[in-house]
Amino acid sequence: MTAETSAEGFRSGFACFVGRPNVGKSTLMNALVGTKVAITSNRPQTTRRAIRGIVHRPDAQLIVVDTPGLHKPRTLLGERLDSLVRSTLTEVDAIGFCVPADEKIGPGDKYIARELAGIKKTPIVAIVTKTDLVPPERVAEQLLAVGELGEFADIVPCSAAGDFQVGTVADVLISHLPEGYPLYPEGDLTDEPEQILIAELIREASLEGVRDELPHSIAVVVDEMGPREGRDDMINIYAxxxxxxxxxxxxxxxxxxxxLREVGTRARKQIEALLGTKVFLDLRIKVLKDWQRDPKQLRRLGFFD
Structure with a gap:
């Protein structure tokens, strides 16, 4: 769509996913975009940033904002992540409230529903995720239970893993966007800098198979990256x-x-797929005592300005 093209009939805007941790928000965003722009894990609170994925259609451009799971914060990092979610909710054109089909409605879902009830002007779409994990009758029960949580513009069941109604989720969210021109160039799938994406892929690899308390304590920073001297087919990455x-x-x-070698191997394969070239990955580990509670360290690690 060119600048000269009329915006009539074309819709563009932002929709964010909100929900408690580990309800499938990042997996659904990746499915909508058609490629991996957000890391996923079965660990709660994997997402730590408001990551934007861009869905291109002939008649619309949907920018999906994946937010950290809303939860009761126990650290300064947790408090600021919750603040990030709440500020995002005020800035989008539509909100997707994600509730998994395979878990009963709990206090966290009810808490978020109450928060959303205070947002009057933004349409809220309830999305029942992970429908592939339960039989159809359980999905039906969950749809009814979700409907009792509040007033929603639409309620949609879907499965990102099973590719069930992912396109319908996009259709419904797009229907609530305003008319307007595309906000990003054709072909852009995210506006995240490469170094941030790479750091996230390393963190994702490091989360596999570790103890419950460790994932929240891991942060990754890419210190340096660039082509290897004398070679145009390899990039050196130091993190x-x-x-x-x-x-x-x-x-x-x-x-x-x-x-650590296993983490490096897993991360390198994902980074090579992202960059489309061979990668030399050098990983080092450092202790930053209680960084989640330290404003100075949080800034140093790039979480907040």
């Missing part, structure tokens, strides 16, 4: 993984460094 205690450092490294 640090930060943890909060020396014992956590040992967990990440593993016996004789075996686990």
């Amino acid at each position: 640090h993984l930060f943890v909060e205690r020396p014992s956590q450092k040992g967990i990440v490294i593993g016996h004789k460094g075996e686990r």
Whole structure:
């Protein structure tokens, strides 16, 4: 769509996904965009940024904002993530409230529904995710239960993993967007900088198979990246993984460094797929004591200005 083209009939705008941790928001966004722009994990609170994925259609451009899960914060990082979610809710054209089909409605869902009830001007679409994990009668029960949580513009069941009604979710969200010109160039799938995407892929690889308390303590920063001297088919990437205690450092490294090598191998494959070139990945680990509670360290790690 060119600048000279009329915007009549074309819709464009922002829709954010909100829900408690680990309800499938990032997986659904990736399915909508058609490629991986947000990391996923079965660990709660994997998402730490408001990540934007761009869905291009002939008649619309939908920018999906994946937010961290709303939860009761226990650290300064948690407080600021919740603040990030709430500020995002005031800035979008539509809100997708995600509730999983395979879990009963709980206090967290009811809490978010009450929060959303205070947003009067923005249409809210309830999305029942993970329908592939339960039989149809359970999906029907969940749709009724979600309908009792509040007044929603629409209620849609879907499964990102099973590719069920993902397109319908996009249709419904787009129907609530205003008419307007595209906001991003054709072909752009996210506005996240490459270094942030790479850091997230490293963090995703580091989350696999670790203890419950460790994921929240891991942060990743890409210190340097660039083409290898004398070669145009390889990029050197140097990154640090930060943890909060020396014992956590040992967990990440593993016996004789075996686990860290596994993390590097997994991350490198994902980064090579992202960049379309060979990658040399150098990972180092450093302890930043209680960084989740330290405003100075949070700024240093790039979470907040």
